[in-house]
Amino acid sequence: MNKIRNRKNNKGFSLVELIIVIAIMAILAGILIPQFVKYISSSKVSGDIQQAENIYNAVAAQYADSQGTAPTGMSYNGKMYEVTPDVAEALEMGKAAPVCKVDSSYKFAYSCSDKGEVAVYLTKEALPTTGKTYAADKDTKISPSIEGADKTKWKK
Incomplete structure (x- = not known):
């Protein structure tokens, strides 16, 4: 009878069990x-x-739809342009510019030649004002995978 009473009073875990x-x-x-x-x-x-x-x-579709005529805020002269809110809206991608998730100091940019050759870039260059282009030295080109100076950040 005493053993049964001891078993009923023994409630909870021991310190050793908790540490394990x-x-x-x-x-x-x-x-x-x-x-x-x-x-x-x-x-x-x-x-x-x-x-x-x-x-x-979106740039390729816009080029095809507009038959080589760039909408307001965009250009197809082969130079690299930032994907600004105006460009994102023209591409029907929403009203905000896309943001790089890996490194927010990078910005998305695009270029489209008069022949419809499209490339997308990630660059750290200073943002241009409307109508100005980036310099020719691009940091990272994405077409279709990411290549460039900082490609280790974008390994899949």
Whole structure:
């Protein structure tokens, strides 16, 4: 009878059991957190590549629809232009300029020749005012994958 009473009074976990559970949780966190951070970084890269593909498709479609005549705020002279809110609206991509997720100091830019050859870029150059172009040295070209000076940031 005494043993039954002792079993009923023994409630909860011992200190050793709690320490073992905490140690197991710490080991799992040590394994899973780096994988989670890597996954988040990979998803940002995928998002930037997808955004570049969207810009590429929108510029190419706009060129085809307009038969080589650029809408207001855009140009097809082969020089590189920032994808500004005006350009994003002309491309029917919304009213805001797309933002680079991997590194916010980069801006999306496009170029389209008079023959309809489209390229999309990520660049750190200072933003031009309307109608001015970027210099010829582009940081990163995305067509269809990301290449350029900082390509390690955009590895998939």
